[in-house]
Amino acid sequence: MTDAKKQAALDYHAKPIPGKLSVELTKPTATARDLSLAYSPGVAEPVREIARDPENAYRYTGKGNLVAVISDGSAILGLGNLGPLASKPVMEGKGVLFKCFAGINSVDVEVNAESPQAFIDTVARIADTWGGINLEDIKAPECFEIEQALIEQCSIPVFHDDQHGTAIVTAAGMLNALEIAGKRLEEAKIVCLGAGAAAIACMKLLVSCGARSENLIMLDRRGVIHAGREGLNPYKAVFAVDTDKRTLDDAIEGADVFIGLSGPNLMTAEHMRKMAPNPIVFACTNPDPEIHPDVAREARPDVIMATGRSDYPNQVNNVLGFPFIFRGALDVRATRINEEMKVAAVHALKDLAREPVPQAVLDAYERDHMAFGPEYIIPTPVDVRLLERIPAAVAQAAVDSGVARRPYPAHYPLKTVDDVYGG
Ligand SMILES: O=C([O-])CC(=O)C(=O)O
Numbered sequence: 031m032t033d034a035k036k037q038a039a040l041d042y043h044a045k046p047i048p049g050k051l052s053v054e055l056t057k058p059t060a061t062a063r064d065l066s067l068a069y070s071p072g073v074a075e076p077v078r079e080i081a082r083d084p085e086n087a088y089r090y091t092g093k094g095n096l097v098a099v100i101s102d103g104s105a106i107l108g109l110g111n112l113g114p115l116a117s118k119p120v121m122e123g124k125g126v127l128f129k130c131f132a133g134i135n136s137v138d139v140e141v142n143a144e145s146p147q148a149f150i151d152t153v154a155r156i157a158d159t160w161g162g163i164n165l166e167d168i169k170a171p172e173c174f175e176i177e178q179a180l181i182e183q184c185s186i187p188v189f190h191d192d193q194h195g196t197a198i199v200t201a202a203g204m205l206n207a208l209e210i211a212g213k214r215l216e217e218a219k220i221v222c223l224g225a226g227a228a229a230i231a232c233m234k235l236l237v238s239c240g241a242r243s244e245n246l247i248m249l250d251r252r253g254v255i256h257a258g259r260e261g262l263n264p265y266k267a268v269f270a271v272d273t274d275k276r277t278l279d280d281a282i283e284g285a286d287v288f289i290g291l292s293g294p295n296l297m298t299a300e301h302m303r304k305m306a307p308n309p310i311v312f313a314c315t316n317p318d319p320e321i322h323p324d325v326a327r328e329a330r331p332d333v334i335m336a337t338g339r340s341d342y343p344n345q346v347n348n349v350l351g352f353p354f355i356f357r358g359a360l361d362v363r364a365t366r367i368n369e370e371m372k373v374a375a376v377h378a379l380k381d382l383a384r385e386p387v388p389q390a391v392l393d394a395y396e397r398d399h400m401a402f403g404p405e406y407i408i409p410t411p412v413d414v415r416l417l418e419r420i421p422a423a424v425a426q427a428a429v430d431s432g433v434a435r436r437p438y439p440a441h442y443p444l445k446t447v448d449d450v451y452g453g
């Protein structure tokens with residue numbers, strides 16, 4: 031970013047008041063009568079009702095439309111382990127996206143935990159406060175153990191966004207990009223740079239969509255994850271292939287697809303030139319991708335390029351997933367977000383990209399024309415139809431797969447965030 035853009039980002043966060051979101055009141059509080067209902071003595075009535083039946087918390091408190099965004103700051107975007115407090119702008123940012131795209135209230139919780147177990151214990155003890163938990167920017171491999179334990183211990187959905195949100199959006203974009211490039215997932219040679227939370231979840235989901243494990247090469251900081259490597263953790267070992275390739279230079283030769291979930295500027299124009307015709311490059315590290323889109327395009331005019339950023343076409347970013355997936359899960363009071371719900375989100379997202387783009391989206395992006403093709407493989411986050419389609423698909427999948435505690439919502443499909451509480 032230029033110095034002017036960096037300053038603009040700081041000013042945006044600092045002025046006119048610090049931060050990006052606040053809490054608003056939903057009931058009148060002007061009179062003594064109002065206060066006697068909102069607080070003492072009236073507040074005792076919902077207390078008694080919830081003590082009698084915990085389900086009443088959904089009726090009398092904000093729980094059902096409230097998601098906690100929880101991090102330990104150990105893997106903030108692609109910036110690294112900068113600690114819990116430094117993650118707060120990102121967690122507040124996720125709260126902004128939850129609210130503006132899906133009408134979901136959120137609180138950010140930054141946990142200073144000395145171990146995965148301490149993190150798990152801290153979160154598990156306060157989990158009943160919310161309708162769902164979005165884990166964010168927690169490094170691998172600890173994130174896998176943390177998510178699994180919290181799913182088991184909590185009766186509300188727990189979802190590690192960097193794994194599943196990113197994987198869902200990547201899979202949707204990839205299926206479309208491959209079709210546009212005239213390639214098949216079953217045959218595509220895929221190189222994944224990065225072996226963290228997002229990378230592992232993306233590769234797993236692509237394999238369950240049809241990619242062949244033997245066509246997939248994953249690299250971590252030490253190079254290609256191959257069968258002869260010692261000391262691989264079990265999450266990486268799943269992706270170890272029998273190959274004599276050792277570096278990105280070796281692996282990228284003839285590859286159809288490059289997926290970057292690693293760090294900035296690790297892919298070069300030289301790497302681009304080694305890829306197969308019509309290559310697909312998802313350089314998704316935030317804020318700075320593995321290769322700048324302008325550099326990639328100059329090296330390979332035939333590339334289909336995506337990044338995680340809002341300022342270039344094809345934003346493959348979990349913002350297209352988590353607000354809408356939680357919306358659907360909350361609205362049927364799902365006990366978890368299962369594979370069926372994730373796959374439903376992939377298809378809803380993928381299919382929406384094939385429909386004509388509404389004028390409001392063109393206006394927001396200051397474009398005359400956007401249509402399914404190399405520059406538009408996935409909907410944009412400002413597309414209000416995401417709120418119509420993804421929660422509906424996710425809620426239906428939750429009902430069908432038996433994890434919903436409420437029927438498919440009568441007020442669906444949602445047209446705007448003003449509709450989220452129903453009539
Ligand atoms: O925040 C974003 O833009 C996407 C994300 O979760 C990450 O990079 O960790």
Ligand SMILES: [Mg+2]
Pocket residue numbers: 107166167191192
């Ligand atoms: Mg993240």
